[in-house]
Amino acid sequence: MGSVFDLPALVRLSAFAAMILMLLGGTASAFDYSRYQPEDLDVLIDRDPPAGNGVDVYPVRNIRLEVTLAAQAAPCSLSLPDVPKSVPGTKIDFLKWAMRTSGIPKEWIDRVAITSCVQVKSAKGKPLPMFIQDALSDSLAKEVAPGGKVTLYAMLVFFDQRGPGIVINEFMRPQTQTAQTGRDGTTDCGCGRDFHSGLDFSAPEGTSVPVMADGVVVKVEQDEAANVDVPSAGTCGRYVVVKHSYPNGRSAYTRYAELGRLIGNDGKPITIGQQVKAKDKIGEVGSQSRFHFEVRPVEGATADQTPKWTQLYAAVPGMEWSRYAPVDPQKFDDEVYGGKKAAATAEKN
Structure with missing residues (x-):
């Protein structure tokens, strides 16, 4: 699916999600299904x-x-x-x-x-x-x-x-309609079978997809037909998961899915354990001219503790991200969540 023409009834994106559009130089847009x-x-x-x-x-x-x-x-x-x-x-x-x-x-x-x-x-x-x-x-x-x-x-x-x-x-x-219509009436690219788990962006094939904050790569999925058997994950094609650690001890995962090539700034494949900085290239938009972005804060209250998840993924390296429920990227403020704003205020005082 190619670049979209979305009328200017624009939603207010958090700084974390809005940076995607800025870094892509306006070539991407969030499509509001x-x-x-x-x-x-x-x-x-x-x-x-x-x-x-x-x-x-x-x-x-x-x-x-x-x-x-x-x-x-x-x-x-x-x-x-x-x-x-x-x-x-x-x-x-x-x-x-x-x-x-x-x-x-x-x-x-x-x-x-x-x-x-x-x-x-x-x-x-x-x-x-x-x-x-x-x-x-x-x-x-x-x-x-x-x-x-x-x-x-x-x-x-x-x-x-x-x-x-x-x-x-x-x-x-x-x-591609694995998710179709969820509880809130939205539809996504297939990432999340029960509800829309993130934002879908459209951009030209080959467009670089940037990381939104410093972190470490914990999962690289090269299988285009990859499926995660939890309601909020679904089928997302090739994807990369990055774990972000914050000054206040909190952490969150971001996932960049439905990608084409999973390569970095140097043109080399993204690897597990790789340290990345904010704005680093995590991959490229694929032939369907779209990608999916989601945020999963590490919160005990939202962790999947079911026997099914434990049986399927507890012992699988790199799948810890799927335990935690995604949040709306439009409302997630990583500076508040991670204590960056509080630290900056304390320094000023």
């Missing part, structure tokens, strides 16, 4: 068309659709209806006009290239062309063949005589 509400594509297609030759543009709606892919990306001019005479230019010009009219900021529209459309079919087999971000086209072609089922995360922008005008922001194929 929970903002996309399920819609029935057949209902949208069957909506009465606007009067005359008009176009209805409403405030943009973030929707989630279950569809069948009918055809891969092709120039939109091959599949979309004619541009209304009142809006000069190409079909993409019309789309941009409709997006601005629906309330999407111009700077976001200008940043995202959209030149192609894909054909999909609804549950009842009705065909519909949809706009797709250029950054997603190659990934979709690699991951979903025509005739395959796919979940689309998209924006409903307008209705014209042929039906709804929809822009695809992200997609998820069925086999």
Whole structure:
């Protein structure tokens, strides 16, 4: 899955998570799956068309659709209806006009290239062309063949005589939906079967993923199909776990998952026991153009003490991280948790 276009209803990230975006130079963004509400594509297609030759543009709606892919990306001019005479230019010009009219900021529209459309079919087999971000086209072609089922995360922008005008922001194929929908209504990349265990970021393939604090590597998983049999871990592909120790005696694990190559600043493979500094490269974004980040504070109250965990992982080196429950990275402040802020205040006084 490629780079995403997330509208600017931005969540407040903790300094720990926000640094990811800063270090990646703005090439990554946290995709908020929970903002996309399920819609029935057949209902949208069957909506009465606007009067005359008009176009209805409403405030943009973030929707989630279950569809069948009918055809891969092709120039939109091959599949979309004619541009209304009142809006000069190409079909993409019309789309941009409709997006601005629906309330999407111009700077976001200008940043995202959209030149192609894909054909999909609804549950009842009705065909519909949809706009797709250029950054997603190659990934979709690699991951979903025509005739395959796919979940689309998209924006409903307008209705014209042929039906709804929809822009695809992200997609998820069925086999990657290990986690699907959790208790809080969010969805993740498969890391965590009971609930969303962290943040999913989208970034171009090959983008360096940085470590967020000093620590030591305790786990390196090279198996792309790796699965951890605890509810909050799930299937996360290749991943690296780093343990961070703080001045107040506390510690926490961070996990960087769904990665491509697990290499450091020097281009050499990441190894267990390796000391890393904040901002060091821990790996690269893989071919699915995304990665998963989570934080697991070492807290006795959240430790998995069940016989199942003990039997499976107590004697397995590097799996201690899976004992502890993940927390929302958007709310975790490592400086507060680790006593850094308290120490800095004491020094000033």
